[in-house]
Amino acid sequence: MQEKKADLVVLGGGPGGYSAAFRAADLGRKVTLIEKSPVLGGVCLNVGCIPSKTLLHLAEVIEDAEKLAPLGVSFGKPTFDLEKIRAHRDSVIGTLTGGLDSLCKARKVERIVGTGTFLSDTGLKVVTDKEELKLTFEDLIIAVGSRSVQIPGIPYEDERVWDSTKALELTHIPKRLAIIGGGIIGLEVATMYHALGSRITIIEMMDSLIPPADADLKQPLVRKLKKQYEAIYTSTKVEKVEAKKEALVLHLKGEKAPETIEADAVLVAVGRKANSDGIALENTSIKTNTRGWIEVDKKLRTNVAHVFAIGDVVGDPMLAHKSSHQGKVAAEVASGHASAFTPMGIPSVAYTSPEVAWIGLTEAEAKQKGIAFKKGSFPWMANGRALSAVCVA
Ligand code: FAD
Numbered sequence: 001m002q003e004k005k006a007d008l009v010v011l012g013g014g015p016g017g018y019s020a021a022f023r024a025a026d027l028g029r030k031v032t033l034i035e036k037s038p039v040l041g042g043v044c045l046n047v048g049c050i051p052s053k054t055l056l057h058l059a060e061v062i063e064d065a066e067k068l069a070p071l072g073v074s075f076g077k078p079t080f081d082l083e084k085i086r087a088h089r090d091s092v093i094g095t096l097t098g099g100l101d102s103l104c105k106a107r108k109v110e111r112i113v114g115t116g117t118f119l120s121d122t123g124l125k126v127v128t129d130k131e132e133l134k135l136t137f138e139d140l141i142i143a144v145g146s147r148s149v150q151i152p153g154i155p156y157e158d159e160r161v162w163d164s165t166k167a168l169e170l171t172h173i174p175k176r177l178a179i180i181g182g183g184i185i186g187l188e189v190a191t192m193y194h195a196l197g198s199r200i201t202i203i204e205m206m207d208s209l210i211p212p213a214d215a216d217l218k219q220p221l222v223r224k225l226k227k228q229y230e231a232i233y234t235s236t237k238v239e240k241v242e243a244k245k246e247a248l249v250l251h252l253k254g255e256k257a258p259e260t261i262e263a264d265a266v267l268v269a270v271g272r273k274a275n276s277d278g279i280a281l282e283n284t285s286i287k288t289n290t291r292g293w294i295e296v297d298k299k300l301r302t303n304v305a306h307v308f309a310i311g312d313v314v315g316d317p318m319l320a321h322k323s324s325h326q327g328k329v330a331a332e333v334a335s336g337h338a339s340a341f342t343p344m345g346i347p348s349v350a351y352t353s354p355e356v357a358w359i360g361l362t363e364a365e366a367k368q369k370g371i372a373f374k375k376g377s378f379p380w381m382a383n384g385r386a387l388s389a390v391c392v393a
Helices: 015-026 042-047 049-071 082-106 164-169 184-195 215-228 320-334 363-368 384-388
Strands: 002-011 031-035 110-113 115-118 123-127 132-142 146-148 176-180 199-203 231-233 237-243 248-253 260-263 265-268 272-274 307-309 348-350 356-358
Touching: 002 015, 015 031, 015 042, 015 082, 015 132, 015 320, 042 049, 042 082, 042 164, 049 082, 049 164, 049 184, 132 320, 164 184, 164 265, 176 184, 176 248, 176 260, 184 199, 184 215, 184 348, 215 231, 215 356, 248 265, 307 320
Parallel strands: 002 031, 002 132, 031 110, 132 307, 176 199, 176 265, 199 231
Antiparallel strands: 115 123, 123 132, 146 272, 237 248, 248 260, 348 356
16 A cells, blocks of 8 residues: 655545635645545535525526416426436536636645545545555544435335435436425425426425424415425324335325325435444544534544544534535634634525525524524515515415
8 A cells, every 4th residue: 555644634525625625725734635526516516505506496487487477477388308407407517616626726735536534543545546545644624524314114226216316316307206304405306396397295204394494484485385285294204115116105104194105206305414434433533423423622623633524524504604614614723723613603594485594593492492582573475575576475
């Protein structure tokens, strides 16, 4: 195995990793960025935020065009050329990932396309197409992200069973799409496939959609989705999915849900799991919690002082802007600057139609914690911008 010495290593090239690499390079560190994929950008650019927002924009335009007909502007029934839609999605992704390549070159960040696993608290094994390297490092920032959670009882080998990555591939438009999980990702995928013509059923184990957001905040969305979708079953568990030739059969358990429903495709969107189990942390003293999230302090240091961790791999909220800000902070701390991750709030947005956004303590959390608060609200029906954009259901 070839041996090399490195100054600051970043493991993972998603929004957390590339932000950390760029900031550290700007601060004068010699940075080695290790990413197993030949393209940078991680989940967000390649199979997350960017493809989903590109397709959601099309969904919004399609829906707005339909709403305009009664107001005197008609475009006719939309037709879909999936090949062109996919090409548009890929060109948006390509522009952004290409931009990252240029930013890396401009900062002389050394890139290695390979998979990194720990050998010790100071050493990393990197396997590339051509060789195996042993890298010893001064500082290292772990930014290996997360992946979709799988639940038992689902035939994942069946090509009609999707995770979010498969859903965003847009291979075809299923007639009936069942979505397990009524969180942000589930509802965003529902929004795009509904606009493209799928009949949507949502099954959510909690008693409401987008569980973290306050009830009154999401009420306009929930009211609209109840009219648009085939069914929304909350407080309902999917016990198993049977793959029959003609359809997927979902077995449900919930007071108001039928025992079974049929679908032509099923999206499983029940949360994401940290990728901390794929980097041989057992060869180090780095600690994770019971959920597999790497434990860090406000300076984003793990319990090994020269190893930092950022982004989805340190836990909720799993959002790109949190990852990139943590990347900046970790690079600064590793480079001797007085920086810390102490946000007053981190904004969350469901890019549904209408969108739902929140930040900081919710009303429900304030009540639960006995914190006194004042509440202000303003109805969308009285909001000129909302009315003029025809976005009120
Ligand atoms: P990731 O983006 O997961 O990047 C980790 C990188 O590490 C990957 O490129 C991976 O290949 C690499 N890696 C892993 N293990 C190794 C290894 N051993 N060696 C080398 N490389 C490795 N967030 C938002 O803020 N807004 C949104 O609108 C939004 N929409 C989303 C839509 C979808 C469908 C999904 C799935 C997610 C969305 N997110 C959104 C979440 C966002 O994508 C993540 O929070 C963000 O990508 C996390 O960044 P990260 O750098 O921590 O990890």
